[in-house]
Amino acid sequence: MANAAISKPASHVHAEDHHHEEHHHEQGFISKYIFSTDHKTIAKQFLITGIIWAILGGALSVLFRIQLGYPDADLTWMKPILGRWLDEGGHILPEFYNALITMHGTILVFFVLTAGLSGTFSNLLIPLQLGARDMASGFINMLSYWFFFLSGAVMLASFFVPTGAASGGWTMYPPLSALAQSNEGSGFGTDLWITSIALFIVSVLLGGLNYVTTVINLRTKGMSIFRMPLTIWAFLFTAIIALLSFPALLAAGVLLLFDRGMGTSFFLSEIYTGGEALANAGGSPILYQHLFWFLGHPEVYIIILPAMGIVSEVLSVNSRKPVFGYKAMIYSIFAITVLSFLVWAHHMFVTGLNPFLGSIFVIFTLLIAIPSAIKVFNWIVTLYKGNIRFTPAMLFAIGFVALFIVGGLTGIFLGNSALDIDLHDTYFVVAHFHLVMGVAAFFGTFAGVYHWFPKMYGRYLNRTLGYIHFWITIVAAYLIFFPMHFMIGLPRRYPSHENFQFADMFGELNSFISLVAIISFAAQLLFVFNFFYSIFRGRKVRELNPWGATTLEWTTPIHPQHGNWPGEIPHVHRWPYDYGVNGREFIPQDEPEPGFVPEPEPVHRDPQNDQV
Amino acid sequence: MADSAMTAHHDHALEQSTEELWSGGQEPVKASYGKLMMWYFLISDTFTFAGFLIAYAAIRFAHPTHSAGAWNSWPDPNEVFSATPVTGHANLPLIFVTFMTFTLIVSSVTMVRAVQEGTRMNRKGVMFWMVWTILGGLVFVGSQAWEWQHLIHEGMTPTGNPFGAAAFGALFFIITGFHGAHVSVGVVINSIVLFQTWIGTYDRRGHYEMIEKVGLYWHFVDLVWVYVFMAFYLL
Amino acid sequence: MATGITHEESIKRVYRVCGILAIVTAVEIIAALSHYSWLGLSEEAKVAAKLPLNVLFIVLSAAKAYYIMSEFMHLRYELKPLTISVMAPFLFLIWAIIAFSYEGVSWLQLRTWFG
Numbered sequence: 012m013a014n015a016a017i018s019k020p021a022s023h024v025h026a027e028d029h030h031h032e033e034h035h036h037e038q039g040f041i042s043k044y045i046f047s048t049d050h051k052t053i054a055k056q057f058l059i060t061g062i063i064w065a066i067l068g069g070a071l072s073v074l075f076r077i078q079l080g081y082p083d084a085d086l087t088w089m090k091p092i093l094g095r096w097l098d099e100g101g102h103i104l105p106e107f108y109n110a111l112i113t114m115h116g117t118i119l120v121f122f123v124l125t126a127g128l129s130g131t132f133s134n135l136l137i138p139l140q141l142g143a144r145d146m147a148s149g150f151i152n153m154l155s156y157w158f159f160f161l162s163g164a165v166m167l168a169s170f171f172v173p174t175g176a177a178s179g180g181w182t183m184y185p186p187l188s189a190l191a192q193s194n195e196g197s198g199f200g201t202d203l204w205i206t207s208i209a210l211f212i213v214s215v216l217l218g219g220l221n222y223v224t225t226v227i228n229l230r231t232k233g234m235s236i237f238r239m240p241l242t243i244w245a246f247l248f249t250a251i252i253a254l255l256s257f258p259a260l261l262a263a264g265v266l267l268l269f270d271r272g273m274g275t276s277f278f279l280s281e282i283y284t285g286g287e288a289l290a291n292a293g294g295s296p297i298l299y300q301h302l303f304w305f306l307g308h309p310e311v312y313i314i315i316l317p318a319m320g321i322v323s324e325v326l327s328v329n330s331r332k333p334v335f336g337y338k339a340m341i342y343s344i345f346a347i348t349v350l351s352f353l354v355w356a357h358h359m360f361v362t363g364l365n366p367f368l369g370s371i372f373v374i375f376t377l378l379i380a381i382p383s384a385i386k387v388f389n390w391i392v393t394l395y396k397g398n399i400r401f402t403p404a405m406l407f408a409i410g411f412v413a414l415f416i417v418g419g420l421t422g423i424f425l426g427n428s429a430l431d432i433d434l435h436d437t438y439f440v441v442a443h444f445h446l447v448m449g450v451a452a453f454f455g456t457f458a459g460v461y462h463w464f465p466k467m468y469g470r471y472l473n474r475t476l477g478y479i480h481f482w483i484t485i486v487a488a489y490l491i492f493f494p495m496h497f498m499i500g501l502p503r504r505y506p507s508h509e510n511f512q513f514a515d516m517f518g519e520l521n522s523f524i525s526l527v528a529i530i531s532f533a534a535q536l537l538f539v540f541n542f543f544y545s546i547f548r549g550r551k552v553r554e555l556n557p558w559g560a561t562t563l564e565w566t567t568p569i570h571p572q573h574g575n576w577p578g579e580i581p582h583v584h585r586w587p588y589d590y591g592v593n594g595r596e597f598i599p600q601d602e603p604e605p606g607f608v609p610e611p612e613p614v615h616r617d618p619q620n621d622q623v
Numbered sequence: 624m625a626d627s628a629m630t631a632h633h634d635h636a637l638e639q640s641t642e643e644l645w646s647g648g649q650e651p652v653k654a655s656y657g658k659l660m661m662w663y664f665l666i667s668d669t670f671t672f673a674g675f676l677i678a679y680a681a682i683r684f685a686h687p688t689h690s691a692g693a694w695n696s697w698p699d700p701n702e703v704f705s706a707t708p709v710t711g712h713a714n715l716p717l718i719f720v721t722f723m724t725f726t727l728i729v730s731s732v733t734m735v736r737a738v739q740e741g742t743r744m745n746r747k748g749v750m751f752w753m754v755w756t757i758l759g760g761l762v763f764v765g766s767q768a769w770e771w772q773h774l775i776h777e778g779m780t781p782t783g784n785p786f787g788a789a790a791f792g793a794l795f796f797i798i799t800g801f802h803g804a805h806v807s808v809g810v811v812i813n814s815i816v817l818f819q820t821w822i823g824t825y826d827r828r829g830h831y832e833m834i835e836k837v838g839l840y841w842h843f844v845d846l847v848w849v850y851v852f853m854a855f856y857l858l
Numbered sequence: 859m860a861t862g863i864t865h866e867e868s869i870k871r872v873y874r875v876c877g878i879l880a881i882v883t884a885v886e887i888i889a890a891l892s893h894y895s896w897l898g899l900s901e902e903a904k905v906a907a908k909l910p911l912n913v914l915f916i917v918l919s920a921a922k923a924y925y926i927m928s929e930f931m932h933l934r935y936e937l938k939p940l941t942i943s944v945m946a947p948f949l950f951l952i953w954a955i956i957a958f959s960y961e962g963v964s965w966l967q968l969r970t971w972f973g
Contacts, residue, residue, distance in 0.1 A: 147660070233648070259670065266797070276789060356957065685966045699893075701891065701893060717890055739872070
């Protein structure tokens with residue numbers, strides 16, 4: 012870049028500006044807010060869309076928890092909304108129950124915890140923490156959000172088709188999902204589901220390409236890869252996993268569409284429906300499961316890794332201590348990434364999977380506990396003897412660690428194929444994945460929102476409401492999901508257990524769990540109120556670096572504009588965890604070492620004029 | 624030697640240590656973000672095709688090997704693919720697909736030539752070689768279309784075929800269809816880029832990197848064909 | 859594009875790889891056609907030859923992939939980290955291919971034994 016004439020030996024020099032010419036031109040409303048290419052705006056779009064989907068997905072869970080906990084409840088007063096999905100007694104029809112759990116899973120796993128989590132924080136933090144003016148391609152970033160929006164619109168539409176939303180479980184296994192005549196929800200609703208997911212996959216891939224190339228190419232001067240905050244490492248590997256695993260789901264979806272519409276037999280063979288034999292031969296439903304879980308397992312790491320990155324950051328900032336074992340954390344993320352591609356069939360132990368093959372998957376599954384455990388250990392040591400500030404963000408981060416331990420431990424039980432014979436498809440599994448995904452990952456998200464809300468909106472979220480939100484949620488999480496571990500043998504995905512006498516003993520427990528779930532949902536609505544209220548009326552941020560953090564995002568103005576830094580981008584001189592060093596509480600990454608003298612700019616001499 | 628800015632870039636890179644390259648404020652692998660995006664998109668797309676081909680492997684292994692007349696055995700490619708557009712009813716196994724494969728390989732070669740001319744800012748040279756690349760792509764897609772209609776004429780559908788297991792037809796149409804769609808998209812993109820070259824966009828820009836990026840996509844298409852060809856015609 | 863080699867040398871390398879690809883493809887086709895009945899091989903010979911032929915096809919296709927990626931896609935002239943980041947993901951496919959193929963064989967066995 013031509014900045015030849017040097018006026019003073021500045022300690023900060025231009026980082027290489029790339030393709031952005033739009034620093035100063037006026038933007039219309041549409042290009043500024045709707046089709047924005049600014050990563051901060053797109054992050055907010057992902058966040059708010061994610062919040063809306065979370066409310067919907069959570070509401071669905073309230074409905075089916077009512078069915079499970081209070082099967083005799085009369086919901087006739089909900090007829091205006093639920094209409095024909097209620098029977099005469101005002102009870103939820105089993106068909107609808109299946110659609111509820113399917114949509115709950117689909118919405119929360121994909122729209123909230125993948126798009127809403129990665130989309131928000133990768134977009135917000137990657138440029139800001141790396142010292143870049145924006146993502147590598149703002150245009151592709153914009154497309155990524157709008158494909159997500161489109162996929163959501165298609166999924167929402169599926170609720171309103173005559174046969175209703177897809178009801179084959181969020182995993183959409185054939186033959187149930189392959190035979191439209193088998194189930195109401197397997198009709199057009201499933202076609203819409205597959206289409207929605209295909210659009211969603213496009214969104215994820217576009218986003219992932221941006222995140223990876225931005226991390227590689229757009230770091231500011233001095234930001235070597237081992238000076239990147241752990242958030243960035245987490246987002247980088249998340250994007251890599253996404254790029255390599257979502258294609259398998261795309262392939263599975265395409266083949267499923269062909270089985271549904273063209274009579275092919277990829278996933279069907281020797282099958283009877285309605286008493287008649289179908290002509291399909293040669294395929295296997297287990298093939299779908301293999302393809303699905305080839306995505307499905309990496310997917311859960313796509314969900315948890317960003318939360319882990321956020322937690323590392325929040326714990327460190329609020330303990331005023333460096334993260335313990337920075338490099339071990341990075342290698343653990345790398346190990347988790349690699350191993351996540353090797354373990355998928357542990358979701359399939361009882362399908363009739365070849366048992367020898369299954370045993371290999373057991374070994375890999377147990378291995379993946381090791382890097383996860385290393386991370387947990389490092390977080391705990393980070394807290395040890397720290398000068399802890401119990402902000403709501405910090406509470407959620409600490410809560411994440413606790414919940415991840417409990418949820419992760421039961422994963423080891425499930426990873427043993429012999430034990431899994433008894434545990435598969437029971438509430439033990441439901442407890443496991445809700446604790447790690449449905450709560451821990453959410454806690455990571457909440458920590459991130461509470462921590463970076465000041466950066467996004469220039470205001471603070473209300474602390475009191477934050478404490479209430481935290482305490483109700485964490486107590487509720489344990490009250491809801493811990494007892495589920497002890498519901499031995501209770502099968503999941505059943506609208507009702509009334510035909511099983513042994514299930515009677517869980518009746519009161521189920522009612523209790525449903526009650527707590529409703530209260531917990533209300534607490535989340537409190538958070539939503541806090542969120543939207545604080546955007547407009549929250550206490551204003553008056554200082555650049557309210558949390559006293561070392562990372563670069565806090566060197567931008569309180570309301571960063573397009574291009575993030577009004578002048579030059581800071582250079583980086585140290586790693587992001589200089590807390591409590593040399594008697595100082597923290598040293599920002601862009602502060603030079605004492606006595607640092609910047610390299611002189613290469614002087615361009617014009618041989619004819621010999622002037623600079 | 625007619626070295627471009629890219630060569631100079633590489634020479635400079637050789638003097639820089641790895642540590643310096645990765646210290647921020649520069650491209651650590653001397654590749655623009657656009658080129659990196661194309662590479663990683665291609666890897667991702669490879670995994671999509673891999674998903675299809677690995678499904679093919681699972682299904683293929685689940686079928687008995689070819690035996691004449693067995694309804695469920697895997698067809699013999701020599702029997703299935705034995706016609707060409709110009710030889711009527713003559714039995715010429717695998718000849719037509721050989722022609723198709725060579726066409727795609729040659730169009731990859733012409734694509735590389737286009738990229739090479741681009742590094743010398745030779746607009747006319749780029750256009751010459753891009754035209755041949757596009758023609759190669761069109762011939763390939765046209766041939767694939769002929770192959771499809773011939774097989775359909777012989778009675779091959781996604782749900783059955785006279786040669787053996789029904790899955791063969793289903794997988795053949797889906798996988799070659801996906802590949803053919805990628806080739807077609809490539810032809811469209813190459814045509815757009817040819818037009819841009821003609822009106823001087825890349826001369827004004829100062830580099831022909833776009834040719835390099837679409838070239839990567841075109842070679843990817845060729846590479847996938849190597850494996851599709853192997854799966855259905857050889858194995 | 860490549861350090862230190864002339865434009866003419868670059869062109870020669872491309873045509874050389876073109877020739878290699880053409881020859882390898884021709885070898886593959888001839889090998890595949892050997893399975894055809896005009897060669898008059900006995901049924902037993904054909905069955906016995908199938909496995910080594912398939913191994914040959916896989917190896918030759920991998921060779922073609924290597925040449926296309928290294929020369930046409932220019933990977934051998936790129937900096938190492940880029941090359942590694944492109945090639946490393948393929949390792950994940952190895953386990954996937956093994957597991958899926960093993961499963962396919964298992965399905966055939968189950969169908970044969972249990973009708």
